[in-house]
Amino acid sequence: MAYLQAFGAYLPDRVVDNHELSAQVGTEAEWILRATGIVERRFAAPDESVASLGIRAAKNCLENAPLPARDIGLLLAACSSAERRFPGPASAIAAGLGIQGVPAIDLPIASAGSLFGMALAAHLAPAYGHVLVVATEVMSRVVERHPAHRDTAILFGDGAGACLIGPQTGFAEIRDSLLASDGDFAEALHLAPDAPLYMDGRTVILQAARKLPRAITGLLERNGILPAAVQVFLMHQANLNLIARVAQTLAVPEDRFFCNIQRYGNTSSASLLIAAAEWRLQHPSPPAGPLVFAAFGAGLHWGALLAAPGTPANSGITVGGAM
Amino acid sequence: MNHQARIIEIVERLSGKPLSIGPDESLFESGVLDSFALTDMIGALEKEFSIRIPDSDLTPRKFESIARIDAYVAHALLRAASPTLGTPRMGMPRG
Numbered sequence: 384m385a386y387l388q389a390f391g392a393y394l395p396d397r398v399v400d401n402h403e404l405s406a407q408v409g410t411e412a413e414w415i416l417r418a419t420g421i422v423e424r425r426f427a428a429p430d431e432s433v434a435s436l437g438i439r440a441a442k443n444c445l446e447n448a449p450l451p452a453r454d455i456g457l458l459l460a461a462c463s464s465a466e467r468r469f470p471g472p473a474s475a476i477a478a479g480l481g482i483q484g485v486p487a488i489d490l491p492i493a494s495a496g497s498l499f500g501m502a503l504a505a506h507l508a509p510a511y512g513h514v515l516v517v518a519t520e521v522m523s524r525v526v527e528r529h530p531a532h533r534d535t536a537i538l539f540g541d542g543a544g545a546c547l548i549g550p551q552t553g554f555a556e557i558r559d560s561l562l563a564s565d566g567d568f569a570e571a572l573h574l575a576p577d578a579p580l581y582m583d584g585r586t587v588i589l590q591a592a593r594k595l596p597r598a599i600t601g602l603l604e605r606n607g608i609l610p611a612a613v614q615v616f617l618m619h620q621a622n623l624n625l626i627a628r629v630a631q632t633l634a635v636p637e638d639r640f641f642c643n644i645q646r647y648g649n650t651s652s653a654s655l656l657i658a659a660a661e662w663r664l665q666h667p668s669p670p671a672g673p674l675v676f677a678a679f680g681a682g683l684h685w686g687a688l689l690a691a692p693g694t695p696a697n698s699g700i701t702v703g704g705a706m
Numbered sequence: 707m708n709h710q711a712r713i714i715e716i717v718e719r720l721s722g723k724p725l726s727i728g729p730d731e732s733l734f735e736s737g738v739l740d741s742f743a744l745t746d747m748i749g750a751l752e753k754e755f756s757i758r759i760p761d762s763d764l765t766p767r768k769f770e771s772i773a774r775i776d777a778y779v780a781h782a783l784l785r786a787a788s789p790t791l792g793t794p795r796m797g798m799p800r801g
Contacts, residue, residue, distance in 0.1 A: 565761070567762060583766075584741055585734065585741045585744060585766035586764070586765055586766060588741040588742065588744070588745060589741070589744060589745055589748065589764040589765070589766065590761065590764055592742075592745040593745075593748075593761060593764065594761065624742055625742075628742060628745065
């Protein structure tokens with residue numbers, strides 16, 4: 384068995400609103416808001432890196448648990464915007480936490496990276512003990528802020544999230560997960576070396592609007608849970624309209640889906656854990672019902688994870704960075 | 707009502723206005739449908755023609771124009787009647 388113990392997050396200080404961005408990409412701030420639901424996003428400072436953001440989120444998560452870093456048995460780091468091809472940020476994050484020697488594995492999966500990390504952590508926690516999942520992205524450096532790349536430039540922001548999963552106790556037990564991949568659409572969303580991020584938004588939306596609800600429904604059905612019984616859906620924050628579409632397909636009120644994309648944009652793999660950290664900050668008491676995590680992104684990779692109240696709650700009530 | 711007329715009716719219902727472009731013009735570039743209206747149209751086509759559009763066919767290019775949608779629906783109906791047929795190929799007739 385495995386349990387959710389705490390979440391953490393870190394957001395860079397610099398706020399970039401739609402007015403600032405619209406001037407760079409040749410559009411109107413109102414159009415950005417209407418198309419995406421995003422009001423503003425954060426950009427990392429020049430001296431920040433995916434590793435430094437990840438370390439801040441990881442420390443915040445460990446404070447919230449609370450757990451000393453030396454008790455971590457395994458670190459998984461999701462990141463799609465690393466400054467170099469290898470090594471990824473996992474080992475640097477581990478070093479920043481002072482846990483050299485602990486296995487640290489990179490998951491360059493993009494938007495679904497933290498969900499895949501959580502699912503893997505749930506399986507690995509019985510063998511490794513506490514597993515820290517970190518997702519960190521500096522997307523502002525992989526998109527081109529130019530009118531020719533307007534559709535991607537308006538979406539992304541920087542940030543990091545973290546999740547601590549343990550084998551024995553936590554505020555919710557991870558009951559099940561459903562992961563899937565489809566390489567037939569790998570070209571629809573990719574980041575090639577020395578080129579800006581490419582996204583065929585229509586294909587991604589078409590695929591996500593069908594695959595995400597299907598994954599969530601499949602997961603809930605095999606666990607005998609109705610969507611209406613879920614306390615909160617915590618999703619990758621890709622697009623407010625997509626989240627609304629998933630809610631509509633599941634016939635669940637939109638307010639059951641926690642959203643913070645308005646303030647941070649799409650932070651790729653980090654967004655799910657940043658959302659979870661904020662949700663937990665606002666709901667520190669034991670969950671009253673099942674929690675569903677879901678993500679979709681490049682690969683294509685997508686899936687859903689189910690957690691439900693299990694053992695007595697721990698703390699986990701502060702969030703780092705300027706939120 | 708023929709297939710194309712039924713398709714136009716769906717597009718007009720989703721866009722909320724009469725269709726003012728030709729059958730070969732892009733529904734996306736002309737602003738008739740956005741990404742989310744496209745997802746609605748897929749569902750509406752499945753319902754209207756009692757067809758199942760597989761995930762592998764969910765690419766905007768196959769639904770770019772009224773003519774392409776018409777060709778896709780025709781092939782999907784044929785496929786439903788003869789399951790050994792493959793999925794429609796791109797480069798379908800443009801008008």
